[in-house]
Amino acid sequence: MEKAAQQHEIVADNSDVGVRVFLSDEPLGFKPLHWHTHIEIVLVLTGEVTFRYEQHDVTLHENEFIVIGSGILHSTTNLANQALVLQIPVYYLNQYWSNSELLRFDLWTNHSLHDETYDKTVSMLQQMTQIYLRKEAGYRLRFSSILMQVLYDLITNYAVTLTPDDLTEDDRLKDVIMYIHEQYRTKISLSEVAEKFHYNPDYLSRIFKRRVGVTFVNYVYQVRLDAIYQDVLATNQVIKTIFIRHGASNTKLAMKMFKESYGQTPNQLRQLNKGG
Numbered sequence: 001m002e003k004a005a006q007q008h009e010i011v012a013d014n015s016d017v018g019v020r021v022f023l024s025d026e027p028l029g030f031k032p033l034h035w036h037t038h039i040e041i042v043l044v045l046t047g048e049v050t051f052r053y054e055q056h057d058v059t060l061h062e063n064e065f066i067v068i069g070s071g072i073l074h075s076t077t078n079l080a081n082q083a084l085v086l087q088i089p090v091y092y093l094n095q096y097w098s099n100s101e102l103l104r105f106d107l108w109t110n111h112s113l114h115d116e117t118y119d120k121t122v123s124m125l126q127q128m129t130q131i132y133l134r135k136e137a138g139y140r141l142r143f144s145s146i147l148m149q150v151l152y153d154l155i156t157n158y159a160v161t162l163t164p165d166d167l168t169e170d171d172r173l174k175d176v177i178m179y180i181h182e183q184y185r186t187k188i189s190l191s192e193v194a195e196k197f198h199y200n201p202d203y204l205s206r207i208f209k210r211r212v213g214v215t216f217v218n219y220v221y222q223v224r225l226d227a228i229y230q231d232v233l234a235t236n237q238v239i240k241t242i243f244i245r246h247g248a249s250n251t252k253l254a255m256k257m258f259k260e261s262y263g264q265t266p267n268q269l270r271q272l273n274k275g276g
Contacts, residue, residue: 017143020087021132030261031076032223033177033212038087039100040068041150043125047081052213063122064113067105067154073170073177073211075222077261084129088151096148097155102162105154117157124150172197173211176204184223185247190216224248225261232266233273239266 020038026049042049043065050059051066053074058066068074070090093100107118124146131143176197180188193216194201208216227246231237240251248254259265264272 017132017140017147018092019089019147020085021128022085023129024083024085025081026078026083027080028262029078029229030222030226031078032181032226033073033075033219035071035073035174036087037070037101038089039070039093039103041086041088041125041154042066042068043084043086043122045082045084047079047083049076049078049081049083051076054211055213057213058108065107065122065125067107067158069104070101071170072104073174084125086125086128086147088147093151096151099161102164103155103159104162105158106160107158117153121150121153169207170211173207176208177212180220181223184220184227185245187247187249188220221248221254221257222261224254225258228254228258228266229262229269232270242266 023045024042026047042051042060044060044062046062048059048061050057051068051074052058053068053072060066090101097103107113128143128146128150131139131146176193179193179196190205191201193199194204197204199207205216208219212219214222224246225248228242228248231242231246232239235242243249243251243254255265262269
């Protein structure tokens with residue numbers, strides 16, 4: 001899959017229940033910024049996943065979940081993990097709650113993790129998983145009834161509604177993100193991107209850090225490192241060649257950042273992967 005195609009996920013539903021539900025098995029890795037038009041609920045079953053979005057860094061462990069609203073820019077860094085993923089198309093939820101694309105979910109402000117509502121939601125998500133996997137008689141009715149309760153509890157306890165104007169800034173920033181993913185192999189700079197998208201460089205630097213959670217330069221390197229990681233595991237090419245091809249011409253700095261991100265050097269990672 002080409003980098004430019006990764007940023008906006010297209011999600012098809014499970015036609016029997018109208019939403020998409022699946023178990024995700026992920027190795028150690030990083031997924032760069034992306035967004036989607038559905039509402040996504042992720043319940044970690046084993047392992048650990050860190051979500052970075054807006055000004056939040058949220059690390060989830062076993063039986064902890066997150067809700068990502070439609071259109072929210074987010075990235076993930078994870079140890080090996082398994083998770084339940086439930087993706088609700090906006091058109092599905094709009095049948096019951098108007099303008100659901102404007103909903104944002106805050107599970108932490110004014111709430112304590114694992115309070116009664118939170119734990120009840122975890123239990124219902126686990127129940128939905130078993131119902132869907134077993135597909136016993138009447139499973140669609142049972143699944144849908146619990147889904148309605150989950151959505152109602154999430155919206156009434158954790159949701160805030162934005163105005164359409166609130167989305168304008170993110171829409172412009174998404175164009176910047178797409179450009180980074182198309183051009184990360186080049187000597188891309190903040191000033192170049194600011195000029196192309198008609199930003200003041202200082203303003204772009206501030207808004208990027210605020211909305212993405214890392215600096216512009218660090219994010220470009222994250223994108224490069226993700227591409228390098230994939231090639232280290234998928235090819236036998238010389239490590240330095242991989243680094244240079246993906247725009248990391250300062251190989252000493254890139255090597256240091258790679259080890260900080262993945263806990264091993266590229267050669268160590270490649271050997272471990274071959275040994276596994």
